[in-house]
Amino acid sequence: MAEKNADILLLLEGTYPYVRGGVSSWVHQIIEGLPHYNFELVFLGGAPEHYGEIQYQLPNNVTKLHVHYLIENNTTEIKAKHGTKYKQELFDFWQQLQSYFRDCNDPIPTELLKFAFETLGKKDGINAADFLYSESSWQVLSKYYLSYCDESSFIDFFWSYRNLYQPLFKIAEIARGLPKVKLIHSISTGYAGILGSGASVISDTPFLLTEHGIYTKERKIDLIQASWIKDSEQSLGKNLNTEMGFIRRMWINFFEQIGRTTYQQATKIISLYDGNKQRQIKDGAEPAKTLVVPNGIKTVRFKKALLQRPEKTPMVVGLIGRVVPIKDIKTFIRAIKEAQSIIPTLEGWIIGPFEEDPKYYQECQLLVDSLDLIDNVKFLGMQNIAEILPKLGVVALTSISEAQPLVLLEAMAAGVPVLATDVGSCREIIEGATAQDKTFGKAGEVVAIASPSETAQQIINILQNEQRWREYQKSGLERVQKFYDESHMFARYDKLYKDTMAWPE
Amino acid sequence: MAGIGFEIRKILKKNTLLSVFEAYGYAGLIGSGPWLLSIIALMLIGILSLGIVLPKVLIIQFLTLVTYMMAASLILTGGLQLLLTRFIADLLFTKDDGQILPNLLGAQLVTTIAALLVGLAVWPLLPLPVVTKLIILGAFVGLCNQWLGAIFLSGMKEYRLILVTMLSGYSFMVLLAYLLRDWQLDGLFFAFFAGEALLFFSFLFMIIRRYPGDKLISFDFLNNKKVYYSLFFCGLFYNIGVWADKIIFWYSPSTSIEIIGTLRASPIYDLPIFLAYLSIIPGMAVFLVRMETDFVEEYDRFYTAIREGASLNEIYLLKDNMIQTAQGGLYDIFKIQGITVACLLLWGEQILTFIGIDPNYKTLLFIDVVGVGVQVIFLSILNILFYLDKRFTVLVLAAIFLVVNVVFTYLSVALGPQFYGYGFAFATVISSVVGLFWLSKQFEDLEYETFMLQ
Numbered sequence: 001m002a003e004k005n006a007d008i009l010l011l012l013e014g015t016y017p018y019v020r021g022g023v024s025s026w027v028h029q030i031i032e033g034l035p036h037y038n039f040e041l042v043f044l045g046g047a048p049e050h051y052g053e054i055q056y057q058l059p060n061n062v063t064k065l066h067v068h069y070l071i072e073n074n075t076t077e078i079k080a081k082h083g084t085k086y087k088q089e090l091f092d093f094w095q096q097l098q099s100y101f102r103d104c105n106d107p108i109p110t111e112l113l114k115f116a117f118e119t120l121g122k123k124d125g126i127n128a129a130d131f132l133y134s135e136s137s138w139q140v141l142s143k144y145y146l147s148y149c150d151e152s153s154f155i156d157f158f159w160s161y162r163n164l165y166q167p168l169f170k171i172a173e174i175a176r177g178l179p180k181v182k183l184i185h186s187i188s189t190g191y192a193g194i195l196g197s198g199a200s201v202i203s204d205t206p207f208l209l210t211e212h213g214i215y216t217k218e219r220k221i222d223l224i225q226a227s228w229i230k231d232s233e234q235s236l237g238k239n240l241n242t243e244m245g246f247i248r249r250m251w252i253n254f255f256e257q258i259g260r261t262t263y264q265q266a267t268k269i270i271s272l273y274d275g276n277k278q279r280q281i282k283d284g285a286e287p288a289k290t291l292v293v294p295n296g297i298k299t300v301r302f303k304k305a306l307l308q309r310p311e312k313t314p315m316v317v318g319l320i321g322r323v324v325p326i327k328d329i330k331t332f333i334r335a336i337k338e339a340q341s342i343i344p345t346l347e348g349w350i351i352g353p354f355e356e357d358p359k360y361y362q363e364c365q366l367l368v369d370s371l372d373l374i375d376n377v378k379f380l381g382m383q384n385i386a387e388i389l390p391k392l393g394v395v396a397l398t399s400i401s402e403a404q405p406l407v408l409l410e411a412m413a414a415g416v417p418v419l420a421t422d423v424g425s426c427r428e429i430i431e432g433a434t435a436q437d438k439t440f441g442k443a444g445e446v447v448a449i450a451s452p453s454e455t456a457q458q459i460i461n462i463l464q465n466e467q468r469w470r471e472y473q474k475s476g477l478e479r480v481q482k483f484y485d486e487s488h489m490f491a492r493y494d495k496l497y498k499d500t501m502a503w504p505e
Numbered sequence: 506m507a508g509i510g511f512e513i514r515k516i517l518k519k520n521t522l523l524s525v526f527e528a529y530g531y532a533g534l535i536g537s538g539p540w541l542l543s544i545i546a547l548m549l550i551g552i553l554s555l556g557i558v559l560p561k562v563l564i565i566q567f568l569t570l571v572t573y574m575m576a577a578s579l580i581l582t583g584g585l586q587l588l589l590t591r592f593i594a595d596l597l598f599t600k601d602d603g604q605i606l607p608n609l610l611g612a613q614l615v616t617t618i619a620a621l622l623v624g625l626a627v628w629p630l631l632p633l634p635v636v637t638k639l640i641i642l643g644a645f646v647g648l649c650n651q652w653l654g655a656i657f658l659s660g661m662k663e664y665r666l667i668l669v670t671m672l673s674g675y676s677f678m679v680l681l682a683y684l685l686r687d688w689q690l691d692g693l694f695f696a697f698f699a700g701e702a703l704l705f706f707s708f709l710f711m712i713i714r715r716y717p718g719d720k721l722i723s724f725d726f727l728n729n730k731k732v733y734y735s736l737f738f739c740g741l742f743y744n745i746g747v748w749a750d751k752i753i754f755w756y757s758p759s760t761s762i763e764i765i766g767t768l769r770a771s772p773i774y775d776l777p778i779f780l781a782y783l784s785i786i787p788g789m790a791v792f793l794v795r796m797e798t799d800f801v802e803e804y805d806r807f808y809t810a811i812r813e814g815a816s817l818n819e820i821y822l823l824k825d826n827m828i829q830t831a832q833g834g835l836y837d838i839f840k841i842q843g844i845t846v847a848c849l850l851l852w853g854e855q856i857l858t859f860i861g862i863d864p865n866y867k868t869l870l871f872i873d874v875v876g877v878g879v880q881v882i883f884l885s886i887l888n889i890l891f892y893l894d895k896r897f898t899v900l901v902l903a904a905i906f907l908v909v910n911v912v913f914t915y916l917s918v919a920l921g922p923q924f925y926g927y928g929f930a931f932a933t934v935i936s937s938v939v940g941l942f943w944l945s946k947q948f949e950d951l952e953y954e955t956f957m958l959q
Binding site: 145 | 812816957
């Protein structure tokens, strides 16, 4: 073999290296942190026009980057043969496959999945033209509609059906073209997940799955809000037992099935914190396969910040995050107002970009105005975190949704007590995840979401009790060193990779 | 003819017994209007000239030449007529009205050149004075252009005005022929020329007023990205098909005589088929009312339902309705033509005797009446297929019609007088039966093709 194959194939959907963000930083961190492995990357995108230049300098241990787009409008003009007899057996199988996507309670059986990935998109299998234009395909489609979907708009159903299943043909083709590696690692379920499952099955390669968020849940939220899906009146009125339109349900089921099948095929299913692990189990992941590997940070980066801390704790509460509704900045502002009645010099700094949602930013400013906090609450925009942390007395997070917020870990590494709502892994970070972890004590306080007075109360508790403040700082420093340093994360992934790659060539 | 349905519907809304006659009469006039009026006009010209234009053979020469001109102009422009009809419909759909006039003028330039070339090719074959030949050439060019102008009118809703214009044009032609009949053949041809020219310019006037163009001339109608060339061949094959049996009879020695130079006519075949064509007026009326009104309505309902999000069951139901309307329409045409055939079978002999035609033509007349009757059904099938946008099917059907008509007309000529007319009838029956089967198959696959093959 002329070219040396990579060890690990990373499957990335809409993230690294084209789009910046938490997941992408993590991927970059893992590749750089495990230089003794070679990585080959597969980027899956929607349409080419949605992505620009590569956003990261690819580390040296990346051997190759494959880029594939699922929505490409160059369906090869193969004329589909007419007649319902044409490829009849294949379409029977197709019907069977598709029934798993319709009714997503059981994952796609491995044999069927294997057959699908060996057949779809092949000229003598069911190719895209057969799917799009053949009479057999029409038979399956119309039978599906007539059996399960009686009153919704047929044309909407028709296009949803096509848009839903068409990417599978492309994915199966991509899977067949992947290089032989020792391990496939997908960083989400979704299209990357099903690609990993299929590729793993047809090439008999072990398959790891890491989920940062829960893909199926996020997709579900998108789909429930999606305005491009028209609900028929029936589904909004009389027919309440379906709760939502058939077509919306069809999309959701599709992604649920993809998630379920990915869980089934993965050797190990990794999440960032226990909450997500429970969610995965609820969504069909076998508990024995699941494990939590939290994200880690480079704690040494914050050594200097810790040394720079002033003797006297500044009466400043910092919120590090984007100014968007999900961070619930307004609760933060109200909390500052209430806490100010006890600590008149209290300041609240909002550290993070505010361009994303100008309307929300404006509302926040109006709130600051009307609460007469102009001198106390400041929008600082993007800042160097390591430089600003020594100037804060406490870091607060009022988010209504989080996964595993790295800012809490960074604050702890810089010796700042933290305060956060009880979302994502915030409680685990602040109070400890395991029994051993809990012995370190609390690194701050956890509050309920959307409750300014509780938040204010805890701000006062932390800032006005010197001794408690010291305890929180100490616990935080110990916990972050012990559990959340990136070296732990690298070690765990190194072991995971080694253990899973149990079958060398 | 889209649009006429609404006019007819308005009349039918009056809901009196008389309104039914009015609607169908109106439809009959419009459906068969142009050629009916022109036939009546030519007959009148012939009758008025009797005893004046001498010898009598000159009148026959005139009518034969006019028939040749009709045949040649229809074959020459038939393809372009279909091509342009669709092109204009597409322009109207995309609201590109400004393109209509320039393209009409472009099409007329092309047609004029083609007509002149045909005229010049025939020129040496006609033993007539140069002046007469010039007038004939002018008349031919006018006739071709008039057909092209006429197709634009269907897009306009002012049927009464159009009908009145045609009536005036042909009246003018007859009047002029009456006034000029002393000039013998030249006078008759000049009247014909002037009548066609008047009609053409009246049409052009209406079109210009209705669709002012944004430039003078355009040849977009020849751009193969914007038009369907298959339509051209549909029109070409169909029109050759319609004339094939006549031409074969004109040029088979046993069935024809020389009229002028190389132009021949078939006294035994021409008159019965001519009379038979008059019998399709009721059929054409039914065709218009049922196809252009009822069928189009169901057709629109079907596609609107799809667009607006009907369920598949509703779509099936609406398709069934559409098929039933098509069936009903075809059945009604069948019935009305059947009655016409029955009447002619009963009284055909008396009618022939009354007009002063040898009753030996009887059998030929009967079979021709059947043939033209089925031709209306064939036309309806093609019309439905055009609505379903099955251009390829129409093309094949038109080709079948042409081939069968040629082959079986030859055969009938060879087999002898008792078989005359069967070739044509056979051609219409065969192509209609094939067309029906095909249409039925295409209705069956309609949803599949509508959704999967768009």
